[in-house]
Amino acid sequence: DTVLRTVPSSDLKILDPIWTTANITRNHGLMIYDTLFGMDEKGAIKPQMVEKYTASPDNKVWTFTLRPGLKFHDGAPVTAQDVIASLARWAKRDTLGQKMYEAMDSITAEGPNGFRMTFKQPFGVVLDALGKPNPLVPFIMPRRVAETPADKQIEEMVGSGPFTLAKADFRPGDRVIYRKNAAYVPRKDSPSGLAGGKVVNVDRVEWVLLRDPQTQVNALLNGEVDMLEGVPASGYTDMRTNPKIELVDVMPAGPFTAIYNHKVPPFNNPKALKAAMLAINQEAMLRAQATFRDFYKPCASIYLCGSMYSSDKTGFFTGKPQFEEARKLLKESGYDGKPVVILLPGDAPALNKMPAVYGQLLKQVGFNVDVQTTDWATLVTRRTKKDLPENGGWNVFITFWGGVDASNPISYGPLTGNGDKGFFGWPTDPELEALKSRFIETTDLAQRKDIATQIQLRVLEGGVIAPLGEGKAPTAVRRGVVSGLLPSPAVLYWNVRKN
Amino acid sequence: MTSISPPVDTTTAAPRSHRKPSLLSRVFANGAVRTGSVLLCLMVVLAVAAPWLYTIDPNAMDPANSHLSPGAHAEFTTLAGDSFQRFFPMGTDSMGRDIWSRTAYGARISLSVGVAVALGSIALGMLVGMVAGYFRRLDGTIMRVMDGVMAIPGILFAIVLVAVWRPSLWTVILAIVVPETPRVARLVRSVVLSVREEPYVEAAIALDTPAWKLMLRHILPNTVAPLIVQGTFVCAAAMLAEAVMSFLGIGLPSDVPTWGNIMSEGRAYFTSHPSTVLLPGVFLAATVLAVNMLGDGLRDALDPKFNKRGS
Amino acid sequence: MERTSFSTTPPAAVSPCLVVRDLCIDLPQGADRPHAVSGVSFDVMPGQVVCLLGESGSGKSVIAQAVMGLLPDALKPSGGRIEVLGENVLAADAAHLRAWRGARMAMVFQEPMTALNPVMRCGAQVDEMLAEHTALGAAERRQKVLAIFARVKLPEPERIYDAYPHQLSGGQRQRIVIAIALILRPALLICDEPTTALDVTTQAEILSLIREMQQENGTAVLFITHDFGVVADIADHVVVLQLGRQVESGPKDDVLRRPKEPYTRMLLDAVPRLEPAQRPPIADAPPLLDARGVTKTYRSGSWPGKRRTVHAATDVSLQLRAGETVGIVGESGSGKSTVARCIARLIEPTGGEVWVPHLEAQHAPRARLSAFRRMVQVVFQDPNRSLNPRRTVGQSIIEGPVNFGLSPDKAWKRAEELMDLVRLKPEVLHRYPSEFSGGQRQRLCIARALACEPQVLIADEAVSALDVSVQDQILKLLAEIQQRLSIGILFITHDLRVASQICDRLIVMHQGRIVEQGTARDVLLSPREAYTRSLLAAAPGQGYAFGQG
């Protein structure tokens, strides 16, 4: 038996991939479930469970045929009914899915292997929805499982994916053991990202949870585990020089962003907000958080630098400190000296340094700063509160966003201008929302790019988010032992070999 | 037989009790006490004189100069843009802060945490223990509650309290005080129960001494010696507990330098930069050691059991 | 009655079993005197009992320990010689000493309650001696142990072999200790106050047992006691010590009847007589205090533990008049202290009441307890623990008067006057209890009680812990105070000699009940109850006329 032992980025707690947006649950879904479509290395959506599909010229009618011979882990064949039930459940939760189902007229089975979607209005992003790599991914489950109400967690772990998970193999907080699904028939084409043939080359994949970064490094160096999904910045020195270790660039980088609360002083005042953004020193903040140059890259664009829509037109925002200007603006804003509360998630090693540095920077500008350490669970609750900071609210928090999502204005969660309905911080900017609508409607790439740049300028001008630069964690494997990792938004375990 | 004044009599007192050396000199005769207090004094000096001991602002950072080794010279540029040459006796941490300055200022916090927890848990435990020991009717109830508190793992308390209020010095102190209190309460209660049976307490009752005076004058002073000893142990334990809380990410925010903080900051770099953990660790261990030695020594010196004559 | 069946002058051919010559043992730096003992010389012949006599702290135990080679580290022998069977103990190494201990010389200690290992069975504790010093097999050893148990008159040796010490009475435990000491038939037996903690009746039995065993084996005995009665009963030879120096030594009758030294004479004079003293009759006034049917049942153990009840006092009635001294005697655990506490209202009796005629009418019920406290004061047994060690004696003494409303200044004045009464200097009020001797502390306790100007004084074993000479002073002091202030005294003691000297009336208690009461003369000279008679019969040194040659 070849057993691949790998350290996941966090603890897998919830097994229902429709129930939570947690990345780790998505990764779990990718192990045991299959998807209709998959996104390849280049970002193109390719069929996966689907053998062939057609779209009417007006994009109103879509038909799909499943590959023959698809089987769930319990041996039952995958039918159109299973697909319809799974998509229905997914669409209740996923935003894009909701949009799709709103536009949809019907979805019907055509024989055991085919199904058809008809839309009330043209809907161009069907494939983007069905081949979505990021949570929530439309995984295909057996009908009986998919009929679980969307607000209840599923109980049964039966999919049709390349790995299986037995109940006893799920030991939360310790390890999760996936076994090769011998009955899985991969596509014939070569693998690329989430698309192509998912050929499993190991008998077992064990996700071994190691919380302590030092422990992770030790375990890998000692050969007790075969790979780390993400190398902690702290272990980089040890890894880079060690001949036994190979660092592979698998996952794309993602941006760090500062989110301001537009509801309460001082950041309900545009001048104070601008002052705060001018205090940002991306280099210093990134360096403190990620330590090594290879792990981070300053980037003033709100989109991932180098991605399709990124642009260097960033207006006043440069990512470098402009203290003079900031001080002036702060004075003009009539800031009353009340402490600015920055939330720092003490138990999240990937995010726990930036807020401290940002606090120091804001002090330079003249803000009175209160960096409050909380645990992550408190932070995610607290950020939903619109109260004044002294009543349990907040002013600033810093978050990290997946690179794929952050590459276009629609999937980038925090880019909202619809006030209370929008992302935490609740900025109000109808213009921004209008631009976003135009972006969806437009199909011309050049125009889209232009709109994206306009969005970027609006976002920066209005302080919807402040880009703090990007960071990433390479994956580390034992050199000569593990090979075949596929670049993708998530670490994938098919195609991986262990000698 | 007629006179009632035999020779030894109306002389001044104390013809026999070999003049006991004063308590203080007795205590200081103990080697552990001496070593402990000297070491502790050094730490107190470090804490008080931190600003004058070649330190810079413990929060001043230059991420470009992160992880300098101990003894490095570097050009340090603060976030404000000022730059200066500096020698870093203990190197810098992952955010480019001077570890020596943080350690020196950290002494203030760590020592305060230790002392405050010791005082707090003793004050609280004393109150509870006295009430339980003296008012027998409340005893059962109070001690059951104390049992309950003891039965809850301290770490749970710590996390929950820190989450309820945010991590500040006072929360951290309270989070360590609460689990320590029942132990102190038990100690005090047992002393009260045994002292209550002392003839001099009975005599005081016979003299119609009111309850509060009885407590204050006759019972309370007896708890002092064991409590001092207990206090030193609590103090030492508190400094370690603070470090562990920092380790779990629920300690004081990192802009409040404490030894625990500094070490947990550096722990992820233990193999590559062990000094970031070990150097502050030496300070912590030395202080805890000093306090423990003081406690041990005091116990030996204050315990009447070992001062009584051998036979 | 003398027991001198044994020859006091052994034949010269027999060499002494123990020789002590010019023994000098240093005290550590800072002690009140340089030597624990100095210049002590005596011999103990086989079959002879030599008594070491002296006040507390005079060095008796130190000598015993030195002979056993068990001196604490703080004490260093600096001169002289100790020879046991011709070998020098002071020069011997640890291995030799260990081999000699138990086999050649053995020791019986004062406290039978604590001298035995509480977690080891009695049989095993004796067996240890055989296992360590002989090569006998297990069965043989057991036989021997059972035999010695029978010899020391332990009932049911088989049962006791498997019993733990706490399952035995004090007397039985002391028999076990004696069995341990004698099972290897050592040449020398050292007894350090072996009976002080025991009842008179048990004491008498143990003393005769020691005597018997000694005669049987021809053992040499070094016997330490401060009780002159015991000396009179058991000694052949007496050595008198004072502050570590040997004052006088010689055959018992020479020393006890015709002492040469004034110190010895002073001690002898202080020994109370067993015959009741003549006391002036008490006026037939209404009682100050009238206890009626006082009953006390202790309930100990709280839920969820097991409850136990002890009937410590049952239906005890007594009266006390002004100027009168009523004694309560009885063996340990008979309920004397319980009665005292009930009467002083330090504990609430379970039944009965304490009637104080003139308080009932005067005060509102709430103020009554306070008035009662003022009227009734207690002096406790243990002078060392009766004063708060952390307060100056002055503070302790004025506490009562201040509680009763006197200003601290006035209270202090009164305390100074009282110092005169108890024959201490007023300056001592500023000192701490640790700076006083036991006798002085007891006087301070009396002063504290008197400071409240009580009409009733309850003295619970107030002199039991003291040396005869000091005891004598305190008793005289009490008598004098009673005469001056005409207070009623309830005097609790287990010592019949003391009781006979100061009591007008005597109450004998046994197992929580009064078995007999009457005037001291009646009870002591013509006891009606069998229990009283056995108590009297057991008193040591009866009929020995101390200091009257």
Next chain:
Amino acid sequence: MLNFLLRRGLATVPVLLIVAVIVFLLLRMTPGDPAAAIAGDGATVQDIERIRAQLGLDAPVVSQFFGWLGHVLRGDLGYSYFYKMSVTELIGQRLEPTLSVAALTVVLTVLIAVPLGVLAASRRGGRLDRFIMSASVLGFSVPVFVAGYLMIWLFSMQLGWLPSQGYNRIGEGVGPWLRNLVLPCVTLAVMYAALIARVTRAAVSEALTEDYVRTARAKGISERRMLIRHALANAAVPIATIIGLSVAGLIGGVVVTETIYAIPGLGQLTVDAVLSRDYPLIQGITLFFSLVYVVVNLLVDLSYLLLDPRIRY
């Protein structure tokens, strides 16, 4: 005896109830709610509200408490919010590692600490005593994570003798089980041995001042026998007490060691549960810990029966 057990059993009820109330209240005072944590990073306020309602967190605290208590009385500790597993099952999964660590540590500790404590007591004030005591003070002056890292660095990374992390179930063989336990247990033993050695020393030196030891000396028995059969036997009660406390502590409070050595024990489960606000799990674990505490105390009390014949219940 049976009677005693019965009464002790009853006496635990109030303790457990107090614990339940304290923890319940503490949790409900805590900001951060499980719904937000469950919903994940990209969730909206509406999502969170929906999950809250589903978990019944919008009901009044009192009714939540009695609802939960009712279930507990029926032996049902409820389901974890996150794992979709029953709390009992989750605790069950973690029990073996935790008990293994606790058991091995205690055995190790007692084997080291008691002899050292006795030795120190017998040389009280001497050089050996001072050395042992200083070493033991040092033992608990070092934060446990530092000790752990040093141990791993030396024995695992440099010498390669032992694995640096992980846990093998005992079902996979005693050898592998033991290999993984050695380092964590030694790390913990350093601290607990220090504690127990000190208590042993204090108890034995106190016993050495007792009269029965003097009697034993006068018997001329060997030093060893005196120390063990007389002094140590009488010091057993406080030593048993501290061992009991250590066991309770080892079962509930070795989070740091578990983190460093990646042992899937109860301490980790506790921290995870608290950090994610998994209320039923936290409540279940606390109740379990209190039960352990009470049972350990009971066992300690029962051990007194063996150690000291004077004690009768």
